[in-house]
Amino acid sequence: MREDRHDALQLTAVRKSFGRKTVLNRLDLRVGAGEIVAILGPSGGGKTTLLRLVAGLLVPDEGRLLIGGREATRLPPEARRLGYVFQDYALWPHLSARQHLELVMQGARDSVSPAERAAALLRTVGLQDHARSRPGQLSGGQRQRVALARALAVRPDLVLLDEPYSALDPVLRETLRGDVADLLRQEGRAALHVTHDPDEALSVADRLVVLSGGDLVDEGEPEQVYRQPRSLASARALGRLNELAMTAEQQTVRLGALQWPAPRAQGPVTLAFRWEDVRAAQGEEPGFAVRLDAFFSSRGQRMGRFRLDSGETLLAPLSTRLQPGDRTTLTLVRSHLF
Numbered sequence: 001m002r003e004d005r006h007d008a009l010q011l012t013a014v015r016k017s018f019g020r021k022t023v024l025n026r027l028d029l030r031v032g033a034g035e036i037v038a039i040l041g042p043s044g045g046g047k048t049t050l051l052r053l054v055a056g057l058l059v060p061d062e063g064r065l066l067i068g069g070r071e072a073t074r075l076p077p078e079a080r081r082l083g084y085v086f087q088d089y090a091l092w093p094h095l096s097a098r099q100h101l102e103l104v105m106q107g108a109r110d111s112v113s114p115a116e117r118a119a120a121l122l123r124t125v126g127l128q129d130h131a132r133s134r135p136g137q138l139s140g141g142q143r144q145r146v147a148l149a150r151a152l153a154v155r156p157d158l159v160l161l162d163e164p165y166s167a168l169d170p171v172l173r174e175t176l177r178g179d180v181a182d183l184l185r186q187e188g189r190a191a192l193h194v195t196h197d198p199d200e201a202l203s204v205a206d207r208l209v210v211l212s213g214g215d216l217v218d219e220g221e222p223e224q225v226y227r228q229p230r231s232l233a234s235a236r237a238l239g240r241l242n243e244l245a246m247t248a249e250q251q252t253v254r255l256g257a258l259q260w261p262a263p264r265a266q267g268p269v270t271l272a273f274r275w276e277d278v279r280a281a282q283g284e285e286p287g288f289a290v291r292l293d294a295f296f297s298s299r300g301q302r303m304g305r306f307r308l309d310s311g312e313t314l315l316a317p318l319s320t321r322l323q324p325g326d327r328t329t330l331t332l333v334r335s336h337l338f
């Protein structure tokens with residue numbers, strides 16, 4: 001662990017517009033030393049713009065940016081001492097995987113030699129047999145892993161990751177994201193990690209931030225944001241969400257034999273709940289009628305796609321031996337409705 005414990009990153013009231021479009025709206029954000037923060041949110045929410053501002057590829061219109069406690073608002077990218085992996089990898093076509101790492105480590109004061117550290121990092125990302133390959137000889141996923149290893153090679157205090165595993169197959173993605181998070185934690189490095197994949201965010205991050213329309217709409221520990229999102233945008237960003245468009249009448253929302261008081265609602269409302277908060281009604285328990293359309297598997301669990309009599313679809317774990325076309329009654333875990 002490092003001695004100085006300045007925040008790895010602090011943004012204060014950062015605003016960025018393109019023409020008349022405000023993409024980040026007076027954003028306040030901090031990443032603690034050694035903290036892994038995942039940024040989630042709908043497309044166009046400003047996630048990549050945020051990373052580009054931190055990297056120094058864009059300059060904010062207003063606001064202030066500190067990196068490791070140092071003023072960095074107008075610092076050029078090369079003076080920021082960051083590691084980054086952007087979606088286009090930005091590799092050098094004439095260099096081998098190993099040379100990519102050794103080049104960025106030149107002149108660095110380190111307890112191990114560049115060759116040793118390069119070999120260790122290539123092992124971490126599973127490229128030990130491709131040390132001599134140039135980008136043109138590597139697949140998309142392998143190139144992405146070279147970019148990852150290079151970002152870690154310089155031992156930056158803050159690593160910026162923009163969809164770093166998007167080109168990888170699901171098995172490799174899961175292994176590598178665990179290995180990279182372990183390495184970041186072992187070495188005490190902070191990361192700002194942009195992703196569209198809620199599972200990835202939930203599995204690697206110490207803290208989640210949800211950006212929507214240029215605003216920070218939610219933040220907190222992953223489990224807390226998943227369980228108690230502050231808004232529908234935030235609930236959606238974490239996935240595994242059922243949404244039913246319903247009508248509140250006489251301050252009550254009804255779904256089959258289930259009903260909820262809705263003192264402030266009149267007219268259209270959205271009832272939202274996670275897939276796992278739907279279960280089969282037992283005995284005489286009140287519920288709502290559905291038909292099983294199909295089943296599928298998610299995170300190793302058998303899930304059903306059900307259709308309500310009103311025509312809407314919802315997804316839920318499938319615990320009984322239902323076959324497509326069978327009818328059943330479902331109910332909801334009331335404390336987990338949004």
Ligand SMILES: Nc1ncnc2c1ncn2[C@@H]1O[C@H](COP(=O)(O)OP(=O)(O)OP(=O)(O)O)[C@@H](O)[C@H]1O
Pocket residue numbers: 018023041042043044045046047048049050
């Ligand atoms: N250089 C630019 N010039 C003009 N508009 C831009 C520029 N870069 C981004 N934008 C706009 O800013 C908004 C936010 O873009 P950004 O790429 O930050 O979103 P995002 O959350 O990363 O989206 P995605 O999840 O689709 O990658 C979008 O509406 C985009 O069109």
